Amino acid sequence: MSVQPVARPTYAAVLQLPYARRTFAAALLGRLAYGIVPLSVMLAVTRATGSYAVAGTAMALFGGTGVFLSPVRAALVDRHGPRRALVPMAAAHAGMLGLLTALVWRPGAVPPLVVGAVTAAAGACTPPLGPAMRAVWGRLTRDRELLQRAYGLDGVAEELLFVSGPLVVGVLAGFAPPAAGIVLGTSLLAAGTAGFVRSPAVRAAGPAGRVPRARRAAAPRGALRGVRRPVLAAAGVGLALGAVDLVVVAFAGQRHHGDAAVAWTLAALSAGSAAGGLFNGAVAWRTPARARLPLTVAGLTPPLLGAALAPGLGTLALALAAAGFFVAPALTTAYLSADEAAAPEARVRAGAWVNTGVNAGSTAGAAGAGVLLGGLSTALCFTAAAAAALLTALVTAWGAARADREAQEAAPAV
Missing domain, CATH: 1.20.1250.20 (MFS general substrate transporter like domains)
Incomplete structure (x- = not known):
């Protein structure tokens, strides 16, 4: 074809x-x-x-x-x-x-x-x-x-x-x-x-089954080596989102709102994500995906800090919509980075690892929020989610910078 x-x-x-x-x-x-x-x-x-x-x-x-x-x-x-x-x-x-x-x-x-x-x-x-x-x-x-x-x-x-x-x-x-x-x-x-x-x-x-044996043996080290950073970034986004879902439930419960209020508040997050995804896809970015990845993850931090200061569900929904604006771009960029880093015979695995990172992070985030909500306010729990996003962005940026240095050192001198 x-x-x-x-x-x-x-x-x-x-x-x-x-x-x-x-x-x-x-x-x-x-x-x-x-x-x-x-x-x-x-x-x-x-x-x-x-x-x-x-x-x-x-x-x-x-x-x-x-x-x-x-x-x-x-x-x-x-x-x-x-x-x-x-x-x-x-x-x-x-x-x-x-x-x-x-x-x-x-x-x-x-x-x-x-x-x-x-x-x-x-x-x-x-x-x-x-x-x-x-x-x-x-x-x-x-x-x-x-x-x-x-x-x-x-x-x-x-x-x-x-x-x-x-x-x-x-x-x-x-x-x-x-x-x-x-x-x-x-x-x-x-x-x-x-x-x-x-x-x-x-x-x-x-199928990729006819890849030479030596190349298949090196696949875990070579074909998927550069996928670690986008998987980490996706896990960080999932961690923040998993925590936010449960904290929103607690936030609404403390103010005696019903399940419908929770659903509409989280729908604002999804709506913001959809808008952000469409915007991100329409822009002709000049910087490569691996360089944009930590920035999109870090973009979650300010809105989540705003959610920590929200006095009611209306302002919380606005803050989550703003946070959602960075969710789809972060995940899309993670998939792009993984696709660029993976060998052709490992593209499905690369995307699956990013997907696994999101879901595993979400599970961990929900579990962590459940523990934190036992002793902390919802404001501090939103702050913890923001901190997780920021820390993930910093680690991802550090990893990308280190990989670039290693690539420059490995390049032959001209």
Whole structure:
């Protein structure tokens, strides 16, 4: 498949790339399940077992195996190609979710160990459609500015999917049991994966399994060596966001606001992220992604300090919208940096590691905020989130400067 140069890199030009709309639409259809299935599983397990502890454990297993095995699944995609790897993963994932649906369709005596085992297995098989789609963007265009816009568009769309997914579950819950959401999400994932792997843009992507043995042996050290900094940056962003989510809940509870107020406040964060992602993708940056990365992460710090000073939900929502303006740019830049640093046969893994960093950081941030809220005010907890973002930016900048010095020293003298 030939890659055509683009005269003017715009969002419209991204969608005009060969097979881009078809491939992107299929990937988004499948990724919508990521916003539907987890909430549906939590609600269905809670109703079936009558235990929040069992539901929480099941969700921890589902999310844990999904997040921490993501690089392993991405390595399979890199090694064997999207078609040969994604289809078996999607089939296994759908099978486990189908079994879980049968277990929790009606309230009753459901063995907690069985529920935990099935949810863990389902999470372990989740196909990495997001990293796979970002790798396809890299194959569709060699223009770095156009790739930046493609990643920006991808990030904004993903943000909207994670907002709309729970809304779909809420509508569905009005006339169907929670397990119906699992069925819907499974169907979307299966259809999206099928459409994705059938796209000519994906079919043209061969496996990297024929890479010479010596090169494969050096892959952990060479192919992914430069990915550490973007993964660290993504983890720092996730850490701050995970903490903010829980602190907002505590902030609203202390002022006797309901869950709807929490949802709208966090929606301001998502709206700011979407706006920031579109702006970041539209700007023709002159500095490379690795240099912009610590700056975008550091941009979270002032708004989060403003959130610490917010007297009410209105001003808190404004502060979080301002913080969100840097979230999508930071993550998009992290994906770009990882893509630039990784070898061609490791692009899916590079994106998966960044994704893992975000999710692992978010989990750690929520856990840390839970501990801090036991003895500190919400203002100090927001300050701690701001400090985490700033520290991450400083470490990332130091790492980038060190890498540049090492590259200059290794360069041959002229």
